[in-house]
Every structure is written in structure tokens, then in C-alpha cells.
Amino acid sequence: MEVAVSKVGLADILYLREMFLRENEMQFVCNKCHDYGWADTWLCTVDGAIAGYGSVWGTDRRQDRDTIFEYYLIAEYRNLAREIFAEFKNASGTTLVEAQSNDLLLTSMLYMFCSDIHAEAILFEDHLETSFSSPDTAFRKRSASDPADGDDSEYVLVWQDKIVAGGGLMLNYNFPYADVYMSVKEGYRQMGFGSLIVQELKKLAYKIERVPAARCNINNQLSQATLQKAGFRMCGFRLKGLLMK
Structure with missing residues (x-):
């Protein structure tokens, strides 16, 4: 099995982002990173077939690319999530992960690959009319x-x-x-x-x-x-x- 991760333009993974947002059905705080050009995107392949993508940005300085904030795999490749993520972090040279706890795939990678894990913010959804x-x-x-x-x-x-x-x-x-x-x-x-x-x-x-x-x-x-x-x-x-x- 050959896992490869390469940097690509946003247009190349846009359909995968749409799948990611549609499947998760949640407010995605870092969506603006793509809108404002603050992120780089990486395409993940397995034996030459497209498996998913990841995105990185700068956690403190927008010009940096030190933090993984998005990771999505097509369903048939999710059993390889750990192996693909390992290649992704190595190829991107990142040092941090930021994840929403309601994004289960990236959160699981966070707990597998990271230390010093902490919560920075709480997310809220509408529940009651007042x-x-x-x-x-x-x-x-x-x-x-x-x-x-x-x-x-x-x-x-x-x-x-x-x-x-x-x-x-x-x-x-x-x-x-x-x-x-x-x-x-x-x-x-x-x-x-x-x-x-x-x-x-x-x-x-x-x-x-x-x-x-x-x-x-x-x-x-x-x-x-x-x-x-x-x-x-x-x-x-x-x-x-x-x-x-």
C-alpha cells in the first residue's frame, strides 16, 4: 500500500470539502480560513486513488502553516485514518492540531497523535426559543x-x-x-x-x-x-x- 500526500489548490479538493461539511452538519469555525486564503490544502491518495484531504493554517500568525485544522477521508478509506494522517503530518511539517470535538475523525487523530491537549472554546447551537x-x-x-x-x-x-x-x-x-x-x-x-x-x-x-x-x-x-x-x-x-x- 502506498500512501501519498501532496499540496494542491483549494479547487482540487473543493468537492471533498463539500462532502465533509454535508456529512458533519455543524458550524465549522475555521471555514473562514479558506475564504480568506489563510490555509493550504493537501490531497491524500492511497495507491494512486483519491482518499481524502487535509488543511493547515497558522494558529498564531496567519502566514504560518503549523496547524492541522481539517482532515477528511472518503468512507472506504477511514480504516486507514491513522496511517494517512501520519503521512499528512509529516508531509505538511505541522506541529499542532486544532479540532472541534464534534468533528469525530480529526478529534480521534488529535488524541492519537497529540499531547498537551486542552479546550480553548465552547461551541453552542440553538436549542430553545426564548x-x-x-x-x-x-x-x-x-x-x-x-x-x-x-x-x-x-x-x-x-x-x-x-x-x-x-x-x-x-x-x-x-x-x-x-x-x-x-x-x-x-x-x-x-x-x-x-x-x-x-x-x-x-x-x-x-x-x-x-x-x-x-x-x-x-x-x-x-x-x-x-x-x-x-x-x-x-x-x-x-x-x-x-x-x-
């Missing part, structure tokens, strides 16, 4: 006359004529997912404004035919609580590990 409201509060698009105050979010939450929170949707996840982000101004936190603006951003996502998703740092307990209160639930973790030599 019905929060607050007197004298409005959710609207930011206007040109609104004070920026260091916040460039597209939407704001206004309470008693004061902007108390901002947020929006990032569309750099794979379709149809939208990444919900928000922040609440100091002095107005723990008053329910965070969960309220998340609720309204979820509604906005569905209105434009997107599926709301979210993530937050593993140590940010306040954001975790806010997202869960607004109807999100945990669906995975962003894991990172150091490839063993």
Missing part, C-alpha cells in the same frame, strides 16, 4: 448618529435612550450557520441585556435564512451563562494539541 422583553428597550440597527464608543457592531440594544449592548452576525461560518456575537457595556451587565440581544440576533439570523450558532472562551463563564439563558446549548469544544514527534 421570549425575553424589557420595558423601554429597543433592538435596532446601528445608525450613523450613534456614538461608537469603541464598538463597531451592526446592531444595538437601546434602553431608556442609551445604548447598553451591541452585537451582530458574522457570516464566515459555512452556510447556513451564522456566528452570533455581542457585548454589554460596563454598568449595564447582569441586568438581562445580554440574553435579550442574543435572543434578537437569533431571530435576525432565522429571518435571513441562517442558523444561529455561537462560541465563547472556555473560561468566560458569564458569556456561557448568557448564551444558555438565551436558548443556546453546548454542542462541542475547540480543542488544541501538540503533535508528538
Whole structure:
């Protein structure tokens, strides 16, 4: 058996990426790496036949290519996942793996080949519809006359004529997912404004035919609580590990 891995253009493995996204049915955080040209792609073959692909990017600097973040094999070659991955990591010269725990193939490789494994972020999916409201509060698009105050979010939450929170949707996840982000101004936190603006951003996502998703740092307990209160639930973790030599 001859396993080979060679660097190719994105167009050469695009149909394999489509299979990967279709099979996993999840928000893929690193999708933007391909959209923005931050990644290299590698084609995997077994005895000359296409078996799958992998992708690498720079975990700290975009110009680096030190981290495997994507690995997909056609079903008939998954029994060779370990052997193909070993060739992939050697050919690419990578030193790290980043995986979503709901991507079972790459996560299994992470635990086989890596040490110093830790979770960096929690992934969330929509679970419940909420019905929060607050007197004298409005959710609207930011206007040109609104004070920026260091916040460039597209939407704001206004309470008693004061902007108390901002947020929006990032569309750099794979379709149809939208990444919900928000922040609440100091002095107005723990008053329910965070969960309220998340609720309204979820509604906005569905209105434009997107599926709301979210993530937050593993140590940010306040954001975790806010997202869960607004109807999100945990669906995975962003894991990172150091490839063993």
C-alpha cells in the first residue's frame, strides 16, 4: 500500500470539502480560513486513488502553516485514518492540531497523535426559543448618529435612550450557520441585556435564512451563562494539541 500526500489548490479538493461539511452538519469555525486564503490544502491518495484531504493554517500568525485544522477521508478509506494522517503530518511539517470535538475523525487523530491537549472554546447551537422583553428597550440597527464608543457592531440594544449592548452576525461560518456575537457595556451587565440581544440576533439570523450558532472562551463563564439563558446549548469544544514527534 502506498500512501501519498501532496499540496494542491483549494479547487482540487473543493468537492471533498463539500462532502465533509454535508456529512458533519455543524458550524465549522475555521471555514473562514479558506475564504480568506489563510490555509493550504493537501490531497491524500492511497495507491494512486483519491482518499481524502487535509488543511493547515497558522494558529498564531496567519502566514504560518503549523496547524492541522481539517482532515477528511472518503468512507472506504477511514480504516486507514491513522496511517494517512501520519503521512499528512509529516508531509505538511505541522506541529499542532486544532479540532472541534464534534468533528469525530480529526478529534480521534488529535488524541492519537497529540499531547498537551486542552479546550480553548465552547461551541453552542440553538436549542430553545426564548421570549425575553424589557420595558423601554429597543433592538435596532446601528445608525450613523450613534456614538461608537469603541464598538463597531451592526446592531444595538437601546434602553431608556442609551445604548447598553451591541452585537451582530458574522457570516464566515459555512452556510447556513451564522456566528452570533455581542457585548454589554460596563454598568449595564447582569441586568438581562445580554440574553435579550442574543435572543434578537437569533431571530435576525432565522429571518435571513441562517442558523444561529455561537462560541465563547472556555473560561468566560458569564458569556456561557448568557448564551444558555438565551436558548443556546453546548454542542462541542475547540480543542488544541501538540503533535508528538
